[in-house]
Amino acid sequence: METMLIDIEHLTLKRDKHILKDINWQVRRGEHWAMLGMNGAGKTALLNVICGYEFPTKGTVRVLGETFGHYPWQELRKKIGWVSFSFSEKMHDQLQNIGLEVVLSGKFASIGLHEYPADEDMAKAKGIMNDLGVGYLEKQPYAHMSQGEKQRMLIGRALMAEPDILLLDEPCNGLDFFAKAQLLHTVEQLAERRETTIIYVTHQVDEILPVFKQTLLIRNGEVFDVGRTDELLTSEKLSEFCRAPVRMQHKNGHYSLEVEEQQ
Numbered sequence: 001m002e003t004m005l006i007d008i009e010h011l012t013l014k015r016d017k018h019i020l021k022d023i024n025w026q027v028r029r030g031e032h033w034a035m036l037g038m039n040g041a042g043k044t045a046l047l048n049v050i051c052g053y054e055f056p057t058k059g060t061v062r063v064l065g066e067t068f069g070h071y072p073w074q075e076l077r078k079k080i081g082w083v084s085f086s087f088s089e090k091m092h093d094q095l096q097n098i099g100l101e102v103v104l105s106g107k108f109a110s111i112g113l114h115e116y117p118a119d120e121d122m123a124k125a126k127g128i129m130n131d132l133g134v135g136y137l138e139k140q141p142y143a144h145m146s147q148g149e150k151q152r153m154l155i156g157r158a159l160m161a162e163p164d165i166l167l168l169d170e171p172c173n174g175l176d177f178f179a180k181a182q183l184l185h186t187v188e189q190l191a192e193r194r195e196t197t198i199i200y201v202t203h204q205v206d207e208i209l210p211v212f213k214q215t216l217l218i219r220n221g222e223v224f225d226v227g228r229t230d231e232l233l234t235s236e237k238l239s240e241f242c243r244a245p246v247r248m249q250h251k252n253g254h255y256s257l258e259v260e261e262q263q
């Protein structure tokens with residue numbers, strides 16, 4: 001089993017402008033990463049390349065040991081769970097799906113259920129729902145769930161396929177502080193089990209949990225810095241990153257950021 005899950009060298013993505021420039025990034029099995037960047041930094045573009053939805057203009061992209069362009073990427077996608085806020089909106093159209101069906105559909109990597117599930121799949125989906133604290137939503141239509149419940153349902157759906165890599169793309173967007181705390185607790189428990197490598201994409205430092213020991217800082221389509229979270233999330237580094245003076249606090253393993261008033 002390969003230890004390098006993502007190996008990106010000199011990745012450039014150009015459309016009518018440069019979207020990603022000379023990205024180098026390595027993710028090993030068992031690591032959990034935070035990816036921090038402001039709006040338009042290139043986070044989604046990078047995830048699109050990793051999942052094979054965008055073809056690199058230059059550079060090499062290896063995912064789970066396979067090189068982009070030399071392997072059917074739809075096969076690799078089955079090993080990557082991508083949970084995004086925009087996807088939860090798309091699922092909203094599936095009014096008739098109940099919770100159990102949403103999670104089960106992850107087995108078939110599609111929206112909705114197209115095959116009749118085996119008993120063992122049903123048991124597995126129920127187990128995942130219980131682990132995520134949403135067992136009570138088995139029979140509830142997805143459309144009637146709260147945003148926080150929907151997000152956990154989609155994480156469950158991704159876990160059903162036993163992914164090697166779980167991409168959590170701004171999962172706390174649209175959540176109130178209570179739902180956010182609950183979701184972060186769920187993510188922490190999931191990360192501690194170490195069955196899948198998590199990449200947590202966010203704009204917010206307070207979502208970077210202690211389990212995310214590595215961080216990628218992305219700005220203007222470039223890697224601003226990469227390495228140990230505790231070395232990157234400092235007032236000095238983030239002031240440079242944000243191009244404004246900010247003060248970082250780190251209490252009980254949790255980060256917070258305050259923008260300093262400029263004189």
Ligand SMILES: Nc1ncnc2c1ncn2[C@@H]1O[C@H](COP(=O)(O)OP(=O)(O)OP(=O)(O)O)[C@@H](O)[C@H]1O
Pocket residue numbers: 015016017019037038039040041042043044045046203
């Ligand atoms: N196919 C494309 N053609 C042209 N420009 C694009 C394309 N895809 C993305 N971009 C641009 O590249 C930049 C990075 O976009 P991206 O969606 O990756 O940012 P992001 O970091 O995910 O932002 P946000 O946090 O707001 O979601 C943006 O300026 C966007 O407009």
